[in-house]
Amino acid sequence: MVVGGFGGVDGPVGSFSGKITLSVVITCIVAASSGLIFGYDIGISGGVTTMQPFLQKFFPSVLRKAAEAKTNTYCVYDSQVLTSFTSSLYIAGLVASLSASRLTAKIGRRNTMMLGGLTFFAGAAVNGGAANVAMLIIGRILLGFGVGFTNQATPVYLSEVAPPKWRGAFNTGFQFFIGIGVLAANCINFVTAKRSWGWRLSLGLAVVPAVIMTMGALFISDTPSSLIQRGKMEHARHSLRKVRGKDCDVEPELANQEPFVTIFERQYRPHLVMSIAIPFFQQLTGINIIAFYAPVLFQSVGFGNDSALIAAIILGSVNLASIVVSAGVVDQFGRKFLFMEGGIQMFVSQVGVAVVLAVTTGVSGTKEISKGYAILVLVLMCMYAAGFGWSWGPLSWLVPSEIFPIKIRPTGQSISVAVNFATTFVLSQTFLTMLCHFKYGTFLFYAAWNALMTIFVVLFLPETKGIPLDCMNSVWEKHWYWRRFVTG
Numbered sequence: 001m002v003v004g005g006f007g008g009v010d011g012p013v014g015s016f017s018g019k020i021t022l023s024v025v026i027t028c029i030v031a032a033s034s035g036l037i038f039g040y041d042i043g044i045s046g047g048v049t050t051m052q053p054f055l056q057k058f059f060p061s062v063l064r065k066a067a068e069a070k071t072n073t074y075c076v077y078d079s080q081v082l083t084s085f086t087s088s089l090y091i092a093g094l095v096a097s098l099s100a101s102r103l104t105a106k107i108g109r110r111n112t113m114m115l116g117g118l119t120f121f122a123g124a125a126v127n128g129g130a131a132n133v134a135m136l137i138i139g140r141i142l143l144g145f146g147v148g149f150t151n152q153a154t155p156v157y158l159s160e161v162a163p164p165k166w167r168g169a170f171n172t173g174f175q176f177f178i179g180i181g182v183l184a185a186n187c188i189n190f191v192t193a194k195r196s197w198g199w200r201l202s203l204g205l206a207v208v209p210a211v212i213m214t215m216g217a218l219f220i221s222d223t224p225s226s227l228i229q230r231g232k233m234e235h236a237r238h239s240l241r242k243v244r245g246k247d248c249d250v251e252p253e254l255a256n257q258e259p260f261v262t263i264f265e266r267q268y269r270p271h272l273v274m275s276i277a278i279p280f281f282q283q284l285t286g287i288n289i290i291a292f293y294a295p296v297l298f299q300s301v302g303f304g305n306d307s308a309l310i311a312a313i314i315l316g317s318v319n320l321a322s323i324v325v326s327a328g329v330v331d332q333f334g335r336k337f338l339f340m341e342g343g344i345q346m347f348v349s350q351v352g353v354a355v356v357l358a359v360t361t362g363v364s365g366t367k368e369i370s371k372g373y374a375i376l377v378l379v380l381m382c383m384y385a386a387g388f389g390w391s392w393g394p395l396s397w398l399v400p401s402e403i404f405p406i407k408i409r410p411t412g413q414s415i416s417v418a419v420n421f422a423t424t425f426v427l428s429q430t431f432l433t434m435l436c437h438f439k440y441g442t443f444l445f446y447a448a449w450n451a452l453m454t455i456f457v458v459l460f461l462p463e464t465k466g467i468p469l470d471c472m473n474s475v476w477e478k479h480w481y482w483r484r485f486v487t488g
């Protein structure tokens with residue numbers, strides 16, 4: 001059933017149907033819900049690592065240090081074992097996302113998503129029942145495999161199924177569900193933190209989003225591109241008609257599929273650079289120091305246990321709201337504008353946080369921060385979270401999934417997710433040590449990266465709004481720098 005056609009968007013729309021059908025909306029909501037498991041995990045680990053009973057059971061040395069370390073508020077949580085709890089997931093995710101490229105080409109996007117959901121489910125169960133650190137880490141590794149698969153398959157799924165004119169909004173659904181996952185996890189931590197076994201509940205409840213997304217995936221069909229890649233032409237035609245509407249001529253879109261070739265050819269240089277640079281920069285916005293360690297961070301700057309978790313909830317809500325804003329404007333204002341605005345906003349907020357911390361905690365980090373200033377830090381961080389939520393958050397999933405020709409799409413998306421995880425791993429593993437040694441300077445480090453990536457966007461990122469996936473080559477051909485690679 002066709003729910004409505006939308007007009008009024010500038011830019012080449014091409015020959016393919018731009019209609020939004022009820023079927024495409026439902027399909028995309030279900031697919032995007034796989035962002036839930038990633039978000040839940042991101043949000044849950046930070047809170048759990050501040051829970052006393054959890055630390056007592058698995059990382060008692062951190063608690064001893066916290067008791068002794070009255071001298072320097074920045075160093076309390078500086079423990080490599082503790083950070084490896086959070087970051088082990090990303091190593092596993094890295095391996096999984098690389099193998100997911102073959103998998104999505106072979107078994108399809110949807111089946112890869114389901115496999116991810118099931119693996120994540122197993123990880124959540126092991127973590128909830130963990131009796132020792134080894135079980136914790138094994139659980140994390142399974143979770144990592146889960147999100148490795150789903151993060152590779154879902155953005156590609158969304159971009160392949162969405163009508164070109166509204167691809168930005170549809171794809172943003174993935175980040176939206178990540179945001180919901182983060183927020184739900186923060187709220188759950190707030191409740192469970194008061195119980196001695198609360199951490200088990202927090203970690204174990206990850207089975208819920210896993211069930212939601214895996215069951216949901218059972219009811220959606222694979223993308224037409226993926227079906228064709230696997231030689232299922234009739235099925236692809238049927239699936240495309242279903243999402244584009246019965247009255248739509250799907251043959252031009254169907255005829256546009258080709259087999260897989262390598263991303264390392266010269267003509268794909270711009271794609272390769274973007275598949276690496278975008279996720280790399282996304283992580284260097286510093287989002288995960290906030291996402292994972294918000295509760296730790298707020299405690300470090302003087303919030304009590306409860307208020308640190310509430311602060312994390314506030315941050316999560318601001319982030320979620322800004323993702324909605326992004327979905328509403330990304331196909332009008334375009335990707336470039338949002339990238340630039342968000343970059344500048346994050347730069348300003350981080351410099352602000354650094355200044356406030358420098359002034360209040362002193363160079364050695366020994367002075368206590370007053371309540372008023374702690375709130376100011378929270379406000380600045382909300383400004384930061386909003387900047388991320390409408391720019392680098394969703395767009396780092398959207399742009400890599402839309403710039404590749406079908407031939408290199410699975411490889412391109414795999415590289416992109418792998419770079420995302422590798423960078424997340426390094427940054428999350430080093431952040432608490434960085435905070436301990438560089439103190440407020442840590443925020444200046446990330447601010448500098450935000451400035452750099454904004455310049456990169458201005459110079460090197462072409463605008464891709466409204467352009468059908470099959471016509472994407474034109475954006476590179478017209479670009480002042482990249483055209484030398486794609487033409488001739």
Ligand code: BGC
Nearest residue numbers: 042178179182287288291393
């Ligand atoms: C990033 C994650 C991050 C999350 C925060 C995602 O787009 O890839 O690393 O934790 O956004 O909401």
